[in-house]
Amino acid sequence: MIEMKNLRKDFPVRVKAGRFRREKRVLTAVDGVSLSIAAGEMVGYIGPNGAGKSTTLKMLTGVLAPSAGEVSVCGLSPVAQRTRLALRIGVVFGQRSQLWWDLPLRESFRLLKHVYRVPAAEHETRLRRCRELLDLDAFMETPVRQLSLGQRMRGELTAALLHGPEVLFLDEPTIGLDVVSKQAVRSFLGELGRGGDVTLVLTTHDLADIERLCKRLVVIDHGRVVHDGTIEDLHSRYGSRRRLVADLDSPLPPGFALPGAVLSTVEADGHRVTFTLESIAAGAAVAALVNAASVRDLSVIEPDIEDVVARLYRCSITSTAQDGSSAS
Numbered sequence: 001m002i003e004m005k006n007l008r009k010d011f012p013v014r015v016k017a018g019r020f021r022r023e024k025r026v027l028t029a030v031d032g033v034s035l036s037i038a039a040g041e042m043v044g045y046i047g048p049n050g051a052g053k054s055t056t057l058k059m060l061t062g063v064l065a066p067s068a069g070e071v072s073v074c075g076l077s078p079v080a081q082r083t084r085l086a087l088r089i090g091v092v093f094g095q096r097s098q099l100w101w102d103l104p105l106r107e108s109f110r111l112l113k114h115v116y117r118v119p120a121a122e123h124e125t126r127l128r129r130c131r132e133l134l135d136l137d138a139f140m141e142t143p144v145r146q147l148s149l150g151q152r153m154r155g156e157l158t159a160a161l162l163h164g165p166e167v168l169f170l171d172e173p174t175i176g177l178d179v180v181s182k183q184a185v186r187s188f189l190g191e192l193g194r195g196g197d198v199t200l201v202l203t204t205h206d207l208a209d210i211e212r213l214c215k216r217l218v219v220i221d222h223g224r225v226v227h228d229g230t231i232e233d234l235h236s237r238y239g240s241r242r243r244l245v246a247d248l249d250s251p252l253p254p255g256f257a258l259p260g261a262v263l264s265t266v267e268a269d270g271h272r273v274t275f276t277l278e279s280i281a282a283g284a285a286v287a288a289l290v291n292a293a294s295v296r297d298l299s300v301i302e303p304d305i306e307d308v309v310a311r312l313y314r315c316s317i318t319s320t321a322q323d324g325s326s327a328s
C-alpha cells in the first residue's frame, strides 16, 4: 500500500558563518528511508523533534517532492498524481485544517461531500458512524472557529474520512487534547484500525497512542530509520525488563538473592524492594520471594515504553555522533 525506497529530502538552508556572513548549506531531513507498509497496517512513526517525521508524511501525501529515492502510495506517485491520490487518502495535519473556519461543522462536512463527489448514501453512512463514535452531535452546528481543540480534532478526523480513504495519515492527532478527547480519538482510531479497511500511519510524541493503536513502530532519528518492529521487539532489543515490587512485613535477610533477578531498589527501611527480572519469569520470581519472605503486597510492573524509547533516542544520538566523528 505504501512503498518508500531510499527516500530522501534535502532542504537548502542558510546558516550563520561568522558575525555577518551566512552560508548556504544542505540540511538532510530524510536520509534514505526504505519502508513497506501493507494494507490494513497501523504504523506509529515516531522520533525526537526534527527527526524527519513530518517531512516524510509530506512526501507521502504529495506536499513535498523527494530529493531522491522512490515513493508510492496506493500505487500512485504522490507528487505527480496528487489529485488522484487525494481521493484515496485522508490527511490530518495538526497545523492545517480542512474545515471552513466560519461555517458550522455540519456545513464543512456538506461541502466536503461535494468536493470529493461522495454519493449521498455513502456520505450519510460515514458521517453517522463518525457522529456516533466521536460524539459530534453537541457541536455540529457550531462554527469551526468556536470549537475547542479536542472538538476540532474530532471534526478534522471526520473530514478526513468522509470520502472513504484507503490510507489515513495523521500528524500528532492527540497533541494538546484533554484526557477525554484523547480517549475519544484513540478509541475511534482503534475501532477504525480493527476494521482493517484503512491503513493508518501516525506520528506522535505521545507513546500511549502507539501502545493503544499500533502493532508496528517505526522510529526515525536524524532522517534515518533506527527501529522497525513491534513494541515487544523494541523492549527485547533494548533490554527492557519487568520489575517486581514487593511490600514486606520485615526486611529481607542479609545476602538474600533471587536467582535471575537483580535487587534494584530498597526503600522504606527495607520494607519495600524492587527486583528487575533479568532471566526469571514473573511467576517464578513471585513464588521464590513469597517462599523466602513475609510479603504483604506485590505487583509486577511492565517495562515502560517511555523509558525504552528514551534509551533508543540516546543510543541513536550517540551512534550518530560516533558516525560523525569517524567521518571527519
Ligand SMILES: Nc1ncnc2c1ncn2[C@@H]1O[C@H](COP(=O)(O)OP(=O)(O)OP(=O)(O)O)[C@@H](O)[C@H]1O
Residues within 6 Å of the ligand: 011, 012, 013, 027, 028, 029, 047, 048, 049, 050, 051, 052, 053, 054, 055, 056
Ligand atoms: N521547509 C523547510 N526548510 C528547511 N528545513 C526544514 C523544512 N522543513 C523541515 N525542515 C527541517 O528538517 C528537519 C526535519 O523536520 P521535520 O518537521 O520533518 O521533523 P519532525 O520529526 O516532524 O519534528 P517535530 O517532532 O518537531 O515535528 C528539521 O531539522 C527541520 O528544521
